Amino acid sequence: MSQSDSRPIGLFDSGVGGLSVLNATRLALPGENLIYLGDTARVPYGTKSSLSITRYAEQALKALLRYDIKTLVVACNTAAAAALDALQASYPELHIIGVIDPGARAAVNVTRTGKIGVIATESTVNNQAYQKAILSLMPDANVKSAGCSLFVALAEEGWHEGELVEAIVKRSLSGLFDHYRDSDDYPDTLVLGCTHFPALKTAISRVVGDSVSLVDSAVTTAAVVKKQLTDRGMLNPGSDGYVRFLVTDGPERFARVAPRFYSETIEAEQVELIDIQHFV
CATH class of the missing domain: 3.40.50.1860 (Rossmann fold)
Known part of the structure; x- marks a missing residue:
């Protein structure tokens, strides 16, 4: 087993709410590289069918896999409830953690x-x-x-x-x-x-x-992520990890609303707009 792993942790949510999980993870693991994906074009997930939510979750995961993530945190209760089992079954080699x-x-x-x-x-x-x-x-x-x-x-x-x-x-x-x-x-x-x-x-x-x-x-999920990475010898050896933000719509609005959930300042220029709907 490797004693270190600098690959990023991926987190996704339907919008900005999962930033509370990102914030707790950042505080618990300041040396980790983190990539957050907010599917802001389709928020909220909570009124959608389980079939649609599972499709959205699979698209988000496939988008994050492009960044060679070592762990996925489903930082959305709705997605975790509807899609966590399906994601774990489809990607058994990837460590996937839900918030529930x-x-x-x-x-x-x-x-x-x-x-x-x-x-x-x-x-x-x-x-x-x-x-x-x-x-x-x-x-x-x-x-x-x-x-x-x-x-x-x-x-x-x-x-x-x-x-x-x-x-x-x-x-x-x-x-x-x-x-x-x-x-x-x-x-x-x-x-x-x-x-x-x-x-x-x-x-x-x-x-x-x-x-x-x-x-x-949020805090308990971050504690689980820390324990799992520690137990697997997959912590990043660095001391100051980066945070990257991806959204499917409205980078400016995302940056404006983010301070209600995340303690660090996010500028609109830091938020990358991506299209995940072609990931099927």
Whole structure:
């Protein structure tokens, strides 16, 4: 086994939300070279069929393979729920990591009562990916979920706080929280099952209250990536890795919205526009 590997880590998401995973990976592994692909021409994935999402994910992976990536991080909960198994089956030689299993494990570690809520896009909820992952780790957990696809649009547009945002959040979460407020089934943990949702964390916390722990899978996913590369002897020997940004539409808008999810400044000139739709 090689004791080092300077090839880049590839990450992809439907838009800018996966930058939260990139940010956590950058902090955990500052020496790694990273390539981020945002499929901004087709965001959001959450309202698409599993068939379409899987096709998009395969195209994104094939585009990133051009850069000789050593690991792929599916930094999109919707794509991980719909397409992770298919990607792993099609590319068994490539180490592919999704955000759902790390998020589920974090929720299990945090919950005190086993009552766990999951909010995600409609597609992720319908696939029951988080429910299955959580129950595999904690079979007696009580897992309830709600589709909140509208949160993606709010995050992308920069509507993160304020009365209107909180009203939308409250309406969207009423089935998970208001209905169970006075019962033993009230969740003590809420999984933010979409990489866009942490941008709304303040508004969500105000609605659900301080007694509910919010789980964001970005940090736990980065920890998994670090462990896997370390165990395989595939860490980059350098100390200051590069970051490259690819999008399928709107480099200027991507750079403008990015600071809501990523801690380093991104200039529009750094963002490369590519066409991945011919990858089939």
